[in-house]
Amino acid sequence: MAFQKIGIMSIGEMGFHWAKLLKSHGVEVLTYDKDRGEVSRKRAENAGVTSVASMNALVKQTELIVSIVVPFAAKKVAAKVAKAAAKAGRKDLLYLDANAISPMTADEISSVLTPAGVHFVDGCIIGGASKMGKGTLVYVSGPEAARMQALETFNIPIRVLGPTTNQASAFKVVYAGLTKGLQGLFCELLMGARKYGLLDEIRAQYEENYPGLLDKVSSSIVGLRIHAGRRAEEMAELKRTFNVQGLNSYMAPGAQKVLQAIAALNLGQGSDDGARQGDLAETLNLFYEKGLLQIKSPGNIS
Numbered sequence: 001m002a003f004q005k006i007g008i009m010s011i012g013e014m015g016f017h018w019a020k021l022l023k024s025h026g027v028e029v030l031t032y033d034k035d036r037g038e039v040s041r042k043r044a045e046n047a048g049v050t051s052v053a054s055m056n057a058l059v060k061q062t063e064l065i066v067s068i069v070v071p072f073a074a075k076k077v078a079a080k081v082a083k084a085a086a087k088a089g090r091k092d093l094l095y096l097d098a099n100a101i102s103p104m105t106a107d108e109i110s111s112v113l114t115p116a117g118v119h120f121v122d123g124c125i126i127g128g129a130s131k132m133g134k135g136t137l138v139y140v141s142g143p144e145a146a147r148m149q150a151l152e153t154f155n156i157p158i159r160v161l162g163p164t165t166n167q168a169s170a171f172k173v174v175y176a177g178l179t180k181g182l183q184g185l186f187c188e189l190l191m192g193a194r195k196y197g198l199l200d201e202i203r204a205q206y207e208e209n210y211p212g213l214l215d216k217v218s219s220s221i222v223g224l225r226i227h228a229g230r231r232a233e234e235m236a237e238l239k240r241t242f243n244v245q246g247l248n249s250y251m252a253p254g255a256q257k258v259l260q261a262i263a264a265l266n267l268g269q270g271s272d273d274g275a276r277q278g279d280l281a282e283t284l285n286l287f288y289e290k291g292l293l294q295i296k297s298p299g300n301i302s
């Protein structure tokens with residue numbers, strides 16, 4: 001049976017688009033946003049999300065809680081839900097972690113939620129926030145993963161990966177290596193091309209040999225203005241995910257450094273209607289004007 005009351009932690013860019021989609025299908029969407037910033041609270045209001053007074057109230061009033069927060073907050077949110085669910089004596093609450101976290105973090109979240117009686121499903125989102133309901137996919141794994149198929153009623157395609165709790169997170173981390181790796185690579189190369197006055201020429205040549213590739217990545221490059229720090233963390237997670245399996249990772253740390261350099265430019269925050277500001281040309285121009293990748297003193301050249 002389809003869910004009727006879903007909690008979303010929190011109403012960031014992705015949470016906003018989930019909330020709008022679920023609301024359009026008649027689902028009641030709730031959140032607990034007392035500790036959130038003004039933009040998140042405004043987004044919740046704009047999406048018609050009910051803000052409840054406590055985590056206990058959220059746990060008591062919902063059938064499913066979806067965690068869509070910044071990845072470093074994923075464990076904290078799970079711990080708060082576990083505490084509230086144990087206190088409320090909830091034994092049937094479902095919890096979907098849809099964050100870009102490592103498989104190791106997914107295991108830790110499972111070990112916090114399961115003893116509290118919460119049914120944990122590991123998940124990940126492949127696709128942009130504004131494409132929720134228009135192609136963005138949700139991959140899930142774990143013993144109860146198939147229960148998420150009820151979300152398909154609301155135009156959220158669900159792909160079940162397997163029975164192991166951390167598979168969806170591992171899938172996302174490896175997938176993200178391509179998308180964030182391409183973002184970092186393009187940003188670095190295009191800064192160099194611009195320095196040599198060859199930006200348009202190199203873009204034309206990329207387009208001739210790899211038609212559509214930069215176009216596909218361009219909206220994500222625009223998104224780096226607000227999400228670069230989080231995406232840099234994902235590259236650190238990718239390296240750790242490989243290392244625990246005894247594999248080296250050389251590409252991920254490179255992408256991480258470029259994304260960290262963009263984050264250090266401090267280019268602003270998300271909008272309260274979930275829309276991204278600017279296009280690719282403006283974004284590259286902004287990165288260049290702000291000195292992205294510029295070596296501060298010649299003594300640092302190696």
Ligand SMILES: NC(=O)c1ccc[n+]([C@@H]2O[C@H](COP(=O)([O-])OP(=O)(O)OC[C@H]3O[C@@H](n4cnc5c(N)ncnc54)[C@H](OP(=O)(O)O)[C@@H]3O)[C@@H](O)[C@H]2O)c1
Pocket residue numbers: 009010011012013014015035036037038039040041068069070071073076077098099100101125126127128129130227270
């Ligand atoms: N955006 C996309 O297109 C996209 C695509 C695929 C996957 N995802 C995944 O979706 C997740 C969210 O991404 P996003 O783009 O929506 O990020 P975002 O716009 O930065 O929003 C993150 C939200 O998490 C909240 N938050 C931060 N710390 C928290 C805490 N300790 N407890 C509870 N909430 C907290 C933030 O609230 P405040 O800022 O107000 O504190 C904000 O509402 C990430 O795991 C990301 O990998 C996003």
